[in-house]
Amino acid sequence: MDETALIQSAQNGDLDSFNTLILHYQDSVFHTALRILSDEDLAADATQEAFISAFRSISSFRGGSFKAWMMRTVTNACYDELRRRKRRPTTPLEPETEDGEEIDSPRWLADPNMTPAEKSEADELEHAIQHCLDALPTDFRTAVVLADIQGMDYSEVAIASQVPVGTIKSRLARARLRLRECLRGFEELLPASFRLESESNS
Amino acid sequence: MKNFNDIELLSSYLDGQLNSADSVRLESRISSHPELASALNDLRVARGVLRKLPARKAPRNFTLTRKMVGQKPPLPRSYSIFQFATGFATLLLVFSFAINALSSARTFGAAAPAFGMGGGGGGPAATEAPVAESAPVEEPSLQFAAVPTQTASSPNADDARQLETATAEALMTKEAVAGSEPQDQSSVANDTVIPFSWQVILVIIILISVVAAIAINQNAKRKWQ
Numbered sequence: 001m002d003e004t005a006l007i008q009s010a011q012n013g014d015l016d017s018f019n020t021l022i023l024h025y026q027d028s029v030f031h032t033a034l035r036i037l038s039d040e041d042l043a044a045d046a047t048q049e050a051f052i053s054a055f056r057s058i059s060s061f062r063g064g065s066f067k068a069w070m071m072r073t074v075t076n077a078c079y080d081e082l083r084r085r086k087r088r089p090t091t092p093l094e095p096e097t098e099d100g101e102e103i104d105s106p107r108w109l110a111d112p113n114m115t116p117a118e119k120s121e122a123d124e125l126e127h128a129i130q131h132c133l134d135a136l137p138t139d140f141r142t143a144v145v146l147a148d149i150q151g152m153d154y155s156e157v158a159i160a161s162q163v164p165v166g167t168i169k170s171r172l173a174r175a176r177l178r179l180r181e182c183l184r185g186f187e188e189l190l191p192a193s194f195r196l197e198s199e200s201n202s
Numbered sequence: 203m204k205n206f207n208d209i210e211l212l213s214s215y216l217d218g219q220l221n222s223a224d225s226v227r228l229e230s231r232i233s234s235h236p237e238l239a240s241a242l243n244d245l246r247v248a249r250g251v252l253r254k255l256p257a258r259k260a261p262r263n264f265t266l267t268r269k270m271v272g273q274k275p276p277l278p279r280s281y282s283i284f285q286f287a288t289g290f291a292t293l294l295l296v297f298s299f300a301i302n303a304l305s306s307a308r309t310f311g312a313a314a315p316a317f318g319m320g321g322g323g324g325g326p327a328a329t330e331a332p333v334a335e336s337a338p339v340e341e342p343s344l345q346f347a348a349v350p351t352q353t354a355s356s357p358n359a360d361d362a363r364q365l366e367t368a369t370a371e372a373l374m375t376k377e378a379v380a381g382s383e384p385q386d387q388s389s390v391a392n393d394t395v396i397p398f399s400w401q402v403i404l405v406i407i408i409l410i411s412v413v414a415a416i417a418i419n420q421n422a423k424r425k426w427q
Contacts, residue, residue, distance in 0.1 A: 031258045125254070
């Protein structure tokens with residue numbers, strides 16, 4: 001796939017070329033949206049919105065990493081979705097007791113499918129990680145999703161997040177630290193290699 | 203106690219974002235400070251776990267349709283020609299109606315005092331109307347009167363002069379009454395500055411242009427899809 005040629009054609013209004021780019025990036029764009037929004041339907045909506053918005057503004061793309069530019073678009077779509085969700089709040093993610101106190105490990109209590117007997121370990125680990133991601137501030141979550149899940153380098157993450165590289169470094173460090181703290185609650189789900197390392201260091 | 207600057211350095215070190223000098227310095231500190239080694243391991247676990255997350259595939263294709271992005275089919279040049287023809291012919295048609303309406307209004311405005319038309323013109327109409335109405339009545343009497351005068355003109359010159367004056371007045375009145383009708387007819391004929399046939403032609407042009415433009419548009423859409 002000649003990405004540069006496809007981008008140029010898309011900039012001239014060729015929708016077929018842009019659709020070829022979509023087919024190439026849709027998995028990573030959807031995955032990013034899913035990790036930020038933690039909801040498949042919302043992630044699908046944000047992905048579609050991101051691609052529509054990207055096609056309309058592709059003339060503003062001035063070269064560089066197209067993936068970073070695309071991730072910036074989907075990140076913005078996710079932020080819009082989160083703002084909408086904030087304006088129209090639904091069921092709280094963290095259920096509370098009658099006294100108004102947050103329940104520990106609510107995911108396992110709220111979702112009966114999350115018991116280890118019913119789900120494979122991989123699914124449980126994924127849910128555990130998503131739970132910890134959801135607990136992060138949105139900016140931290142975005143940084144960690146783009147850098148650690150999408151494997152983008154700092155400069156690409158900075159472009160996608162529209163902040164300086166220094167800010168990305170700081171957000172990543174804080175996010176990883178918080179994630180590690182959160183994941184301690186799900187130690188038994190971690191792969192053996194991680195568990196052994198952490199146990200030997202604790 | 204972990205310093206946040208150290209955490210940031212460790213995180214960057216983990217990602218290979220430190221230059222070699224800073225890396226060497228940090229490595230020596232890590233070897234001498236177990237706290238830093240532990241923090242580095244924590245960060246590594248967090249990053250490693252995230253990287254273990256299975257990649258989720260898109261549940262469907264997100265390819266865009268032309269409708270989704272609001273793209274319109276490319277239309278041939280003939281479409282804009284027909285579009286222009288429709289607009290121009292419509293403008294001309296409206297203009298022709300306006301001109302005809304204006305000219306007829308002006309004609310009626312000029313003719314109104316002579317005919318005594320309109321509810322407001324009761325005064326002059328009331329005075330002039332009997333003259334117009336009495337004229338046909340007077341006409342035959344004058345003609346009848348004129349015939350005997352010609353035969354009996356020789357005996358009395360004064361009578362003859364009076365009769366001539368009366369005849370001249372009667373003729374003038376007759377001309378005035380008779381002249382007003384043809385003038386009115388000609389003004390009605392002049393009301394339509396732009397002939398009706400032209401307006402019909404304009405309407406036909408408009409209809410043809412509209413139909414052609416719609417057909418071209420539909421055809422372009424069908425081809426595009």
